[in-house]
Structures are given as C-alpha cells and as structure tokens.
Amino acid sequence: MMLIPALIERQPPGKPTADLNGMAPSVFNGMAPTPTPFTVVQVGSLGVIGDNVYRMHEPAAAMARLPNVEVFEVHALARDWDAAALAADVLVLTMTMDVEVFRLVHQRRQLGKPTVCEVNDYLPDVQPWNPAHRSWADPRARRLFEELIRRCDATQVTTAALAQRLAPLAQRLAVFPNQIAQLPPPRQRSSNGELSDEARQVVVGWGGSIGHMEDLRAIAPALGRWLQGQPRARLEIMGDPALAAFFADVPRQQFRFHRAGPLPHYLAWLGSLDIGLAPLLTTEFNRCRSDVKFLEYAAAGVTPVLQRLDPYAGVCDGVTGFLFSDQEQLLSIMDQLIADPALRRQVADSAYKQVARQRRGDDHAARRIAFYRELQGGCRAAMEPLPAALQRAGTRPLHSLRGARQLAERLFRLDLSTPAERHLAAGMDALQIGALERAMGEFSAAVRLDPSDPHALTFLGHCQLRQGELLAAREAFEGAVALDPLLSRPVRALARLHRQAAEHYGRVAHGLNPFESSGSAP
Template sequence: MDALSPAGRTAPGPRRAVIVEECDNPSTSFFILPALASLGRPIARHSFADLPAPEELDGALVVLVRYAPTDWVRLIERTRHRLSGLVFFMDDDVLDPAASRGTPAHYRFKLWRLAARRRDWLWAQKAALWVSSPHLLEKYAAWKPRLVLPEDRPTPGQSPETAGERDVRRVFYHGTGSHNPDIRWLRPVIGSLLAARERIHFEIVGGRSVAKLYRRLPRVTVVHPMPWPAYRPFATLAGRHVGLAPQLDSPFNAARSHTKFFDITRSGAVGVYAPGSACAGVVEHGVDGLVVPMDPAAWVEAIARLAFDDALRADMLENARRKAREISWLARQGHERLFDAEGPEDA
C-alpha cells in the first residue's frame, strides 16, 4: 500500500511539500529539508499556528516534524482526501511515553500532548512513518517505517575553518533539557579535567539548573539555550577544539541519531563519543573522533589528549569533515526512496 496516498490509492507525485514544525529546528534542517529537496517541488514551512487554507493542501505532501498539534490534526482530518500524502517524522522516540522516562516532567508532558497521544490517530490516517535511527526502524517495524539519514548542509556564509587561541583549549557540550542525565554524568568529568589542566575552558548550554550544577567550577561558560536559527551560526564561531557527546544507556538515548557528529565537526572541533551511540556507529575511533567507554577517568584522559595534541586533532578534523560529506552523500542517495514508502496496514 502506498501510504503517501489515502486509502492505499496510487497517486501522482505531490505538487508541493508542506512542513509542519514548531519552529525552525535541527530536525527539519538535518533530515526533512534535504529529503524533500530530492522531490524537486516547492516547499512551504508552517508553524503550529500558521494554518493554510484547505485548498492550499490540494495535492500536497504534508510532513509533521516530531509533533501533531491540535489545529493541524483538525485541518488534516478535513482535508486528508485532498493530500498527496501524509508523513510523520521523528528523530527521538516521541510516540512511546515510556521511552522518555528520566527527562524533565514538562518535556515528557509535551511529548505526550503533541506526539504520543496521536499515535493511533496517525495510524488511522495512514501516515507514513519516517525515522532517524535503526533503533526506531526496528521498534516500529509493524508501521513499515523508512529510515531518513541526516545531511549536513552548510549555513550560508559559514567558513569551515576555525582559529582558536593557541594558549587555550575550548571543550564544549551542547545539549538540551532532554540530555539532563548526560549533563549530570559529565559534571565530575569536567571537574577533574579543569582541576588538572588550567588551559582548558569548558562551554555548556543550559538553563538555571545547569548553571547551578557547574557554578563552582572554574573556567566554565554556561550559554543560555537558544532557538535553532540562532544556534547554527553560534556553533560555527571560531575557537572550539573538543566536542563532547556522552550518552548514557537509556531507551530515550537509544533512539537518537548521529547529528551530534555534524554539530561537533561543523564547529571545527573533534568529538569524544560514547560507545553504543549512533555517533559511535559512524565514527572510526582514532581516525575521525574518539569512542571512549563511559568511564569518567577514561573521558578525562581522552579529552586532554585530544585537546593538546594539535597535529592529531588537525588530522582527525580533516577526516571528520570528509566523513560528514560522505554521510550527507549517502543521505541524498536515500531520499528519493522515501517516497515509495509503505504505511501501516488497514485495521
């Protein structure tokens, strides 16, 4: 059955693609925009409150990015027969409330309100499911999902070169509230690292709780969370050397994709990654990054080695940039196949 057309009917290619997103965000930038570019059709982007007239959806492929907000649910119910197709994309396990245990309560409620409670509705609407990781592909196999690989497209005006001060080594971790367990795990690692190496400075993204957790450590900059359009140019500012991607073993982390590899490489840094993570699946240890067991002492040693061995880091950064281009090329190869996807069987 072709889930890109209602009731299993074969339909011509979409006239246009309509992206429904909360705001400009990394999920759309890494996954959806590159995938839809392969269609060669006009692309419109709409926020939750930005509802088009029903006739604007005639022959359109509607892609819900992570969430299915109420106003769009109602609009789609009225216009489903007019759509070329309906897709739900997720790059975290947002459809299973149990997967988000351990994340902040307000975030778990948001996932339930905008995603998990819509699971039966998406199935009834015969929405195609696009996912970002093999874990999600396997977990939701009954839905016949399609794997969307991320592609890294440079921000206009972005330079791939960085030039940090030679006497300072900047280590960073940029995560959101959903990474709180990893942020807490990282605290003693950074404490030991800063105590042993005075030339290392640490940068982390977070709100009050993160600032409180790290406030007693010297040479720590806590950057307030920012929207994706502001973060992208911020992440490319010169002067970062080592990017961190710790990942504890949890159902929520198991569903993550390898976009942190893109973030770290784009910043001009080389990453230290957790084994078993999606990033570790694309990184070759010692070649384009370091894959280090989640042992604090091992992370302190690996970060210091990478920070102060300039020749090693330069070689690995070149390799990482090459790897990022290769991954993006593979993503482009897979985008066209997305539009032949099958959806859930009729109940």
C-alpha cells in the first residue's frame, strides 16, 4: 500500500497527519504512520464450555497475537453489543439466533463491511434427548438459522461434513477445525510402556455432556460385561449424574463417576486416563460433529478409541487412534490395548505428535485473518447516502465502548459487567420460559438502572404490550427509537401496535356507521 508523502508534508509540524490509505492518524516524525488495526468482533454467549473455548475464546486470543490485529469478544446481551458489531471491520456471529442480527447484517453491508456466521453443529438435526432439542424443534428457529446463513457474507464451520451440509445455504464457506491453544508437556512413561506402576488398573474413560446420553447408553451394556471379564480395567465417567445409572451393574472397584465441571477440571482429569472412548450413534447430527474428543485425548497423551464416523475421518486407524464400527470391534480393540501396553503408548504418542505438529491454534490464526481480510476486500459500501447515525456507528472507535475489558495487548472483552445488563439477561431468560411477570420485573429494573438502554426499554415494551398496557408499551417503543434510531425491533413493534389500533378503530367505525366504512361515504 503506497503512502502519499506530498499530502503528509503539507500538515503543519506537530499536527496529526490525515487518515490516508487506511493508516491511522499519527504525529509526523519522519516515519511511516502506524497502520490502523484490523478489528474483529466476535459475538456470542462468552461461556466456559468447550464450544465457547474452542470456537471463540482461544481463536480470539490467537488472532489478537498477530501483528496489527485487535479482537473484541462481545456478549450478545452486552449494553453496546450492536455498537461493537457495526464498528468492527469483520463481525463474527457465533450461533446468535436473533432477528435483530439481520438488521446488523444489512447495515454492515451498507457500510461495506462483511459479516460471518459461525456454525459449530447442525442444530436443526439435534437429537430429541439433547437439551437443545426443545428450542430447535420450533420451526421459527430453523428459519432464523437458515436465513442467517443465507444473508451473511460467509459461514465458518468446524468440519468438512458440516460445510457440505450447509453448502446449499451459504454464500461462502470456510472450514476452521478446532485447535489446541496450549499443548501440555508429553506424559512421562516408564520404559516398559506403563504410565506408572505396572500393577495398577488400566483406566478407560469418557467425559461429555448430557447431549451424548444415547451415544453412551448404546455401548454401556457391552462395556459393563467386558469390565466384568477384565479385572485390570477401570471405567471412569465424567458428566451428568444421570449417566452413572448406565453402569449400575459394574463392580464398584471398577467404576468411578465424576461430576462435570469447568473445562480445565475436565482436561486435568483426562491426564489420569489411559484409553479415551468416543462412541457416536450414526445420526446426521453426529456426522457433523467436530473431532474435539480426538483432539483432547491426543493432547492429554490418552489413546483414542473412536467411532468410525465422519468427525474422525482424519484419524489414521491403528496409528493415531483406533476406529470401531460396532460393539464387537470396540471390545476387540479394548482387549488388545489392555494386553499390549507398548501399543497403547505408541498410538498415544503418535496422536500427541500429530496434534503438536498440526493442531496448535497459533499456527492457524493467520489463515483465519487472511480469510477475513479477503472478505473485507470484496465488500463495497452502498452508493446512496447513508443515515448520519449509521455513518457514525460505522466509524466509532471500539475502545470507546463502555465496559470493554482488556485481556491482553490487543484482546478485549465486552461482557455483562453492570447490574442493568445482568437484569436484562435475567429478563431474557424469564421471557424464554414464558415467565412474563418475572421478565417484566427484570426489564423494569434494567431500565431503572440504565434509562439510556434501548434494548431493555424495547423488551419492557413487549411485556407491557402482552399485559395489555398499550399506552405504556407505545411509550417504551418510542423511547427506544429515540435512543437508537438504527434499531429495527422497536420500530416493528410500533408498526404492529399502530396496525392493531387501526384495525380496532376500523371495526368500531364500521359498527357506528357501516356506510362510511364501506368507502362509499362522500
């Protein structure tokens, strides 16, 4: 990118230079101006479960370690989340299912800025036993999911199988597999291939969410019988207490259950395993899962024993893991591994080395940023004049956002940091389960603590409308529009409110004077 020295030299000494060629203003001291940072905003729930860590937090940190890149992680209910979304060079929506995001995608396109949709599971196919099934059984959720993928400039996914499933919907697709941010040191093993005392039990383990309930139930009876014939083996399960019931008949000395906890707790527990299991039923949802179980086992020095299904297509059977198609094959592999400690060590070491070579997060961050920059280069701002409020929002410095917390030199987080934001989040939770009175109380508290928040005011208006408080609802919606004229939700609500009023008064007029309402009156 060429500078324009003649224009720079015309600036009075000691004054900031103009913003030329994408460069940030700086004091001219004979050196080139500092390049404007490339900003990425990732919007999501900011939780601590695996998906949050592998798909949001760790990629954000890796990208922020690249030169001249700033990354902001933003909670989807943070006070200024939509301001951050409009200001970013690239916006990544991490499974954010809200009709208001379509407004943001449209406004960003007007500004000439790309938006990316992150999809880590094919949730419309989620199994009935998964807690997420209730939400995704709603046809409206599926429509939002598909429409968001269609409207975004690109969609990024975890696996090739998921990319293939979404290909008819997405404008562009990129596969960014899960990676490891910090690889633990190699496990220390004794010369005979055992991890410690040769007399100890061989520990076989599985850990996961209740969403895997039927995957685990399918192998539980056969695994229980196998344990009774293998006194040197012990099974450990980490997860929901309901999963322990599948192994009620296993001898106590051969079974341990651990309640699920934060991801670091789970990863530390993996270090105590010798063999890690990953059973999966042959469902369309499971075909689109990631290979995170392999990644975690391999990084912990555990021998992976995995279902022969799409997520583990990259595993070399017998070299970096073992693949099974049915229960008979699973138990045969287990017998082999119990009898041959050297084989367990060899495969576990090969899996670890593969992850060390190919799956470190910092080694893949540049590819992700290159993809985002390519998207940015292909976008053009709208030709027609834009509203002044949208122009201001598109150029707002991200560092000016309230509550932005600095995590590293170029990594920031905008979370639910104020009582008002937490009341808003609690109101949304209550609204989703139909607790209208509780939701209204939470939104009222949010508005009382932060009267300038148009989101809280809008949702308070929705509660008032459902309670029949039409005048209060109208005032709330009009107040939200006055606070932020770029929001579409309160405007849509006002349109519905006025349409309902027009229909009501039309019926009243017809009752009073049918001739007039027929259109025949002079």
